[in-house]
Amino acid sequence: MKLNYQVKAAEAGLTAEKVLRQNLGFSRGMVRRLKRTGGVLVNGQAFYLNRRLQEGDLLCVNLHFDEFTDAPPQPIPIDIVYEDEHILVVDKPPDMLVHPLKHEPLNTLANAVLYHYIENNTEPVFRPVSRLDRNTSGLVVVAKHAHAGFRLTSQLGTGELRREYLAVVHGLVAQKQGSIDLSIARCRDSKIKQMVHPDGRRAQTFYNVEEYLAGNTLLKLRLTTGRTHQIRVHMSHLGHPLVGDTLYGGREEGINRQALHCCRIRLLHPITGGPLVLEAPLPEDIRRIFNKI
Missing domain, CATH: 3.30.2350.10 (Pseudouridine synthase)
Structure with a gap:
């Protein structure tokens, strides 16, 4: 997975590292990993991140780091509310853990998502940004790569992810x-x-x-x-x-x-910055409370 970005006139003369950190929102840790792996190309060529850019330069950032999550994938159906190459939002049912536990390694949202990723040639790393208790149902936001995870986690702190x-x-x-x-x-x-x-x-x-x-x-x-x-x-x-x-x-x-x-999550897309409002209807067991009343 790669992120392409063209340098604007106002960014000419800035180092590649500064553009990554200040303008594209990459974390310090992510920039260090990009340095170690040579994960940034400029105009198709290897590029030191302390070098300065020119207007019109094309940055190509590798967002894939050959990582994996140590949980067995399982073919468990998941209700996908939104998905693109950067984020996944699912409607988690009740009685499902988000993460596996040592004594309960199977039948979690992580197992289900990893199977979905492998079936769709996506990096098999489970990065939930929001979490729910086992018996709380509803929307869970999952980042597909570390950069999206950093940007979305930052939104939790600022209140942009509601x-x-x-x-x-x-x-x-x-x-x-x-x-x-x-x-x-x-x-x-x-x-x-x-x-x-x-x-x-x-x-x-x-x-x-x-x-x-x-x-x-x-x-x-x-x-x-x-x-x-x-x-x-x-x-x-x-x-x-x-x-x-x-x-x-x-x-x-x-x-x-x-x-x-x-029932609802509002966020800014971690790459485009566009607003996303996603909803999940009440599950059947809560609707039954209304019918019983």
Whole structure:
């Protein structure tokens, strides 16, 4: 996979490294790897990155580094919402890990994506930019190469990559919209459970009431941080745990997992810079909650 870029008049006289770092957004680590591998050609010729460019020069950057992810590919169907040569966005079902674990190496999103990559002659490296709990469904963004991964991860920090969720919570949330800015830390007596704690890492969640459901509330939520179990912990702390989320005080009411779904992602394409808005409909098990009510 290669990235071609023509030097503009305003960039004439800059070194190739400066154009890569400042204008194309390559990380320091990626530039070091390009130096080691001779991964940049200018006008079809090998080129030292400390040399200066001229207007109209054509940079060709190799984005492939013969890497691989040590997970066995499996022919598991995946629901692809968007794909091009730089990114993949999938609608992950519930009851699926994103990454394999030592004691659970199979049937994860990584296994499925790697099989898809191999079938389509794509570098077999799994680089998820956003992640979801096993039992949270919805959109997951995956970068197909290290440069796209760096650019998209940077967008998480700036808020340009925005994740929106739908959740069904117990009780009627009185305030129609609001924000929760409470730090989260791991519970000392648990390897999994998190809690609101002043010594934890800052976590911020915005929410809007979408609909009242006869004793429950459908919320749309947006994250500006990505702490473990963030929505689940914040809503439980407010006295409105998610339906089905027994770890944080919820009750199983027609669903045996937390009723949480990443329904929309907004981002800037890591190469073109164009905006992308991608959506995933509510899965069947959450829709059944509505039918039951």
